[in-house]
Amino acid sequence: MLPELGQFALILALLLAGVQAFFGIAGPMLGRDRWIAAVTPAVAGQAVMVATAVGCLIAAFVGNDFSVSYVAANSNTALPVFYRVTALWGAHEGSLLLWILLLAGWTVAVAIGSARLPPRFAARVLGVLGVVSFGFLLFTLATSNPFMRLDPPMPDGHDLNPILQDPALAIHPPILYTGYVGFAVAFAFACAAMLEGRLDQTWARWTRPWTTAAWAFLTCGIALGSFWAYYELGWGGFWFWDPVENASFMPWLVGTALIHSLAVTEKRGLFKSWTLLLAILTFSLSMLGTFLVRSGVLVSVHSFAADPARGIFILAFLVIMIGGALALYAWRAPLLKSSAGFELGARESFLLFNNVLLIIAATTVFAGTMAPLISDALGLGTVSVGPPYFNPTFLLSMLPLTALLSVGIHSNWKRGRLRDSQRALLMTLVAAAVLACALVYGIYEHGQVLTPVGALLGVWIILSSFVEPIARWRRGVRVPRGMLGMSIAHSGLGVLVIALTTVQSFTREHDVALAPGASTTVGSYVFRFDGVQAIEGPNYDGLGATVTVTRGGAPVSVFKPQKRQYWVQHQMTTETAIRMDHGNNILVALGEDLGAGRWSLRVQIRPLVSFIWLAALVMAIGGAVAASDRRYRISRITEATVPAAPEGSAA
Amino acid sequence: MTPRRRRLGLVVGILLGVSIAGVLALSAFRKNVTFYFDPSQVAAGQVPVGEPFRLGGMVTEGTVQRAPGSLEVRFVVTDFAHDVPVSYSGVLPDLFREGAGVVAQGRLRSDGTFLADEVLAKHDEKYMPPAVAKSLKRRHGEARSEPGS
Numbered sequence: 129m130l131p132e133l134g135q136f137a138l139i140l141a142l143l144l145a146g147v148q149a150f151f152g153i154a155g156p157m158l159g160r161d162r163w164i165a166a167v168t169p170a171v172a173g174q175a176v177m178v179a180t181a182v183g184c185l186i187a188a189f190v191g192n193d194f195s196v197s198y199v200a201a202n203s204n205t206a207l208p209v210f211y212r213v214t215a216l217w218g219a220h221e222g223s224l225l226l227w228i229l230l231l232a233g234w235t236v237a238v239a240i241g242s243a244r245l246p247p248r249f250a251a252r253v254l255g256v257l258g259v260v261s262f263g264f265l266l267f268t269l270a271t272s273n274p275f276m277r278l279d280p281p282m283p284d285g286h287d288l289n290p291i292l293q294d295p296a297l298a299i300h301p302p303i304l305y306t307g308y309v310g311f312a313v314a315f316a317f318a319c320a321a322m323l324e325g326r327l328d329q330t331w332a333r334w335t336r337p338w339t340t341a342a343w344a345f346l347t348c349g350i351a352l353g354s355f356w357a358y359y360e361l362g363w364g365g366f367w368f369w370d371p372v373e374n375a376s377f378m379p380w381l382v383g384t385a386l387i388h389s390l391a392v393t394e395k396r397g398l399f400k401s402w403t404l405l406l407a408i409l410t411f412s413l414s415m416l417g418t419f420l421v422r423s424g425v426l427v428s429v430h431s432f433a434a435d436p437a438r439g440i441f442i443l444a445f446l447v448i449m450i451g452g453a454l455a456l457y458a459w460r461a462p463l464l465k466s467s468a469g470f471e472l473g474a475r476e477s478f479l480l481f482n483n484v485l486l487i488i489a490a491t492t493v494f495a496g497t498m499a500p501l502i503s504d505a506l507g508l509g510t511v512s513v514g515p516p517y518f519n520p521t522f523l524l525s526m527l528p529l530t531a532l533l534s535v536g537i538h539s540n541w542k543r544g545r546l547r548d549s550q551r552a553l554l555m556t557l558v559a560a561a562v563l564a565c566a567l568v569y570g571i572y573e574h575g576q577v578l579t580p581v582g583a584l585l586g587v588w589i590i591l592s593s594f595v596e597p598i599a600r601w602r603r604g605v606r607v608p609r610g611m612l613g614m615s616i617a618h619s620g621l622g623v624l625v626i627a628l629t630t631v632q633s634f635t636r637e638h639d640v641a642l643a644p645g646a647s648t649t650v651g652s653y654v655f656r657f658d659g660v661q662a663i664e665g666p667n668y669d670g671l672g673a674t675v676t677v678t679r680g681g682a683p684v685s686v687f688k689p690q691k692r693q694y695w696v697q698h699q700m701t702t703e704t705a706i707r708m709d710h711g712n713n714i715l716v717a718l719g720e721d722l723g724a725g726r727w728s729l730r731v732q733i734r735p736l737v738s739f740i741w742l743a744a745l746v747m748a749i750g751g752a753v754a755a756s757d758r759r760y761r762i763s764r765i766t767e768a769t770v771p772a773a774p775e776g777s778a779a
Numbered sequence: 780m781t782p783r784r785r786r787l788g789l790v791v792g793i794l795l796g797v798s799i800a801g802v803l804a805l806s807a808f809r810k811n812v813t814f815y816f817d818p819s820q821v822a823a824g825q826v827p828v829g830e831p832f833r834l835g836g837m838v839t840e841g842t843v844q845r846a847p848g849s850l851e852v853r854f855v856v857t858d859f860a861h862d863v864p865v866s867y868s869g870v871l872p873d874l875f876r877e878g879a880g881v882v883a884q885g886r887l888r889s890d891g892t893f894l895a896d897e898v899l900a901k902h903d904e905k906y907m908p909p910a911v912a913k914s915l916k917r918r919h920g921e922a923r924s925e926p927g928s
Binding site: 472477480484488492495496499509510511512513514516517520521524525639640641643691699700701702717719720722723724725726728729730 | 789793796797800803804807808810811812813814815833845847848849850868869870871873874
């Protein structure tokens, strides 16, 4: 009964999304206040219905209802209850349902948060979100129904893909999707502004906290995925430029450009149509990411589901959504002229460079990701594009970006003089050079050409991003959260640059063949292989090795990497053992029995690799702090006071 | 300079930057794209010796050989029309097995052996890389071959 109830709830949610979309967009257009008043109840009703549907599917998973096709394909009686719940988003259908649930959550948050916005504008925002929700619900019901029944039911399920049975991956999709879906809010604000034909600095102030919050979630989600790939896939890398990773990275790059462009729109009333375009682009890439990953279009590790039959629907939906938004843009953007000017050395110019460089980076990633698909479709042969392409092209835009950052955050709006902050800039630069040399030549022995450059830029960003907050603090002036958040996020980027530089320059990895009792030396560490024992878990068995690691005779740790064989899918997975020691991340993975009593082991030492994920966390925290700035809390605004902004946009 | 000319200069500068980036990206692209070949293309001599490429196919049953206690491993990759012997040194991925799809990255030596620096077999046991599936399907008509997969 429950699955039918879930499906019924989804159909009701579809209808309510339609109501929300229609009244939200048509109401303000025709000036019907009673239509506008109907939007919020529709939002609430839709959220309740979607939550009911998700609840029904979770109940089917927990209750092992293998008459539901999706449950049978992704769960098993031996699966621990925690993973039975997270199996909800283990494949395509459930992921879409999760997407819809998160969209409903964001929509409710927007409805609550916009209670004080002009009612017409709020209705338009909710209406656009209704259109998005309607499209996704229709897609789910028409092509990817998670409540489809099996007749006869399966006696037991096919089990969740073993590599997904992991705590980090259990929470990775919800956080990543929260970020993806959050950009729908920025998209809806952009569309609402275009429908209204009016965009002022107040608009930017409303939009900023939502966009920054979505960006913070996306940052966390990408970092979690990278962390998971590092320890679970057993290859020991943190980023592979895999199509799926790129699919989540492109909206991040464009979203980062968006939050910076929004800053200019808020403070100076400039870059208006550019900001709108970025909002559309970010959400389009988010949708593209969702669909590309789960539809199996891209050949990749993560494409668990492969069903090209859904492609036509996806394509049609994307064309309608993105094409519609761009058409609206072409029609309305010319109304939104910005009039103010700025000098070359002003902060506006630096933020413009930031945007251009981020868009170049996103474009090169896009080109590399799509090239294999395009080359294949045109019959030019099958190609693969990997790190040899992505690393240098990405560096090309990131080097100037990180180099300009420190100067940019000390520049002034409108005026191109740097005189006030010249001293602080020079001092931080000198301090950064000293610290970078100490790091590169003192702690680590050698390096490549780019090693000191990366270390210098990273340290400089960290030092310079706190100059202004510290100066204010010493003068006893309050540091606004927006500024504090920016400093935290930028220092996170600095940490990331340093971590990436050391990891790329000083990583050591070896595959070795060892008999029990034998040892091998990598860097300053000695790895002694103590043998292999049988192990057993709740739904797997396998082998566990013991490796004792010492450094200069002193014990560091005992590593216990495993090789697991899951019973239902008979899939082998490698459970690496990872420890931190003196900032070094030591990874040991168990290979296989080589015969003659020897086993293969993979040993890696990556300095500061954990700081990559830590840096992402710091950046996300910075975003959260900035989004919570008091400035964004909306005091009562009536429609009459809105167009009071100085650079009045619409005529 | 008038604001108008300054803005023009800015736009020209950005365009210049973008085009330089574009040219550099394109050249990186030409140099760093790895091509994929199947064993029949290798047999037909379409692959330059010594150039890196990706070889895809199935691991032939019963061909995985290892000198006991050593990381050196040899196996044969087939598309059921032609075979290519592969040699690799290192830890094989979890999903590598006989009769399963595999993609190896490396170079062809002059003796016809493919020297792999990387073996990719990342997917589940039923999965076949689409490129492998396609080339197997294409070769199926040409070769009388065993009923593959």
